[in-house]
Amino acid sequence: MIKASGPPQIAAWRLMLETHADLMERFEVVFRDSHGLSLTEFDTLINMPPDTPIRHRDLVQSLVVTRSALSRLLRRFEERGIVTQTADVDDQRGIRVALTPEGVELREAAAKSNAEVIFSAFSGLTVEEADTLYELVSKIRPEGAGTES
Amino acid sequence: MIKASGPPQIAAWRLMLETHADLMERFEVVFRDSHGLSLTEFDTLINMPPDTPIRHRDLVQSLVVTRSALSRLLRRFEERGIVTQTADVDDQRGIRVALTPEGVELREAAAKSNAEVIFSAFSGLTVEEADTLYELVSKIRPEGAGTES
DNA sequence: ATATTATTGTTGACAGCGCAACAATCTGAT
DNA sequence: ATCAGATTGTTGCGCTGTCAACAATAATAT
Numbered sequence: 001m002i003k004a005s006g007p008p009q010i011a012a013w014r015l016m017l018e019t020h021a022d023l024m025e026r027f028e029v030v031f032r033d034s035h036g037l038s039l040t041e042f043d044t045l046i047n048m049p050p051d052t053p054i055r056h057r058d059l060v061q062s063l064v065v066t067r068s069a070l071s072r073l074l075r076r077f078e079e080r081g082i083v084t085q086t087a088d089v090d091d092q093r094g095i096r097v098a099l100t101p102e103g104v105e106l107r108e109a110a111a112k113s114n115a116e117v118i119f120s121a122f123s124g125l126t127v128e129e130a131d132t133l134y135e136l137v138s139k140i141r142p143e144g145a146g147t148e149s
Numbered sequence: 150m151i152k153a154s155g156p157p158q159i160a161a162w163r164l165m166l167e168t169h170a171d172l173m174e175r176f177e178v179v180f181r182d183s184h185g186l187s188l189t190e191f192d193t194l195i196n197m198p199p200d201t202p203i204r205h206r207d208l209v210q211s212l213v214v215t216r217s218a219l220s221r222l223l224r225r226f227e228e229r230g231i232v233t234q235t236a237d238v239d240d241q242r243g244i245r246v247a248l249t250p251e252g253v254e255l256r257e258a259a260a261k262s263n264a265e266v267i268f269s270a271f272s273g274l275t276v277e278e279a280d281t282l283y284e285l286v287s288k289i290r291p292e293g294a295g296t297e298s
Numbered sequence: 299a300t301a302t303t304a305t306t307g308t309t310g311a312c313a314g315c316g317c318a319a320c321a322a323t324c325t326g327a328t
Numbered sequence: 329a330t331c332a333g334a335t336t337g338t339t340g341c342g343c344t345g346t347c348a349a350c351a352a353t354a355a356t357a358t
């Protein structure tokens with residue numbers, strides 16, 4: 001709501017921060033109320049292949065949590081009947097995580113909710129504007145070869 | 150790095166998510182290593198008036214934490230000599246939080262780091278592009294008057 | 299004045315995360 | 329074959345957050 005003041009870069013980033021926070025809060029409410037999932041749990045679920053077992057090692061690479069957090073999260077999923085975990089026959093160190101039928105169902109329902117929230121939030125933008133937004137955001141470089149020199 | 154596929158709204162949001170995560174990680178490292186601050190602590194510090202005491206009640210409104218978290222965070226700040234807390238003479242329920250000189254200094258230094266990271270990340274965009282980005286992001290409506298009708 | 303209600307900040311209990319240490323297992327050099 | 333080193337997932341611990349209950353104080357109604 002606050003009109004842009006100061007450097008436009010900072011104004012843009014502030015607005016992105018605020019928008020991110022608002023949308024994430026919306027996701028959190030929807031996932032919790034509709035599916036009993038936290039944001040981390042949703043992210044984990046969505047990154048699991050619906051048909052193929054996956055190793056912790058491979059799954060954790062798509063996520064923002066540590067191995068230990070994933071280990072505990074998957075135990076919770078196991079207790080809820082969302083996944084099964086079995087030793088990998090080829091590599092006895094590994095665990096193969098597979099979605100149960102309930103897990104697949106939950107994953108699909110959550111993905112649908114996710115898309116609905118996004119389309120709802122983006123309903124004020126045309127397709128062209130969404131493309132432009134994509135292009136502009138892709139120019140932001142966190143590891144920016146910065147301000148030096 | 151992944152080329153946009155599927156609906157552009159979802160592609161744009163995914164990219165925003167990823168960019169947000171990358172930049173936040175960068176902030177986290179900078180604040181921790183340079184100033185010994187977590188993201189929450191930085192946010193709190195930056196939202197404190199440099200010259201005027203502020204009540205918990207008022208400060209918490211600018212933040213994304215609960216009263217209890219703020220209460221504990223401010224105690225940590227107090228122990229580090231960053232703030233002082235004194236009872237409000239007008240309202241005995243209230244606490245007036247004020248930055249110490251060290252706190253003011255830390256706040257300024259952290260704000261400077263913050264701006265540097267932003268400018269660095271946005272160095273690939275022109276000012277006009279940053280303005281356009283602002284305009285497009287402002288069209289995203291979390292509480293979107295959605296997809297209905 | 300007095301009783302009821304709202305507010306403000308703190309505390310206890312608990313949940314989830316990261317880090318470091320660990321045991322089990324695999325890999326690769328010799 | 330054997331042994332040093334890397335990989336993989338789990339666990340203990342501490343930190344930080346939320347939620348619910350609480351005590352102290354202020355505001356409001358009667």
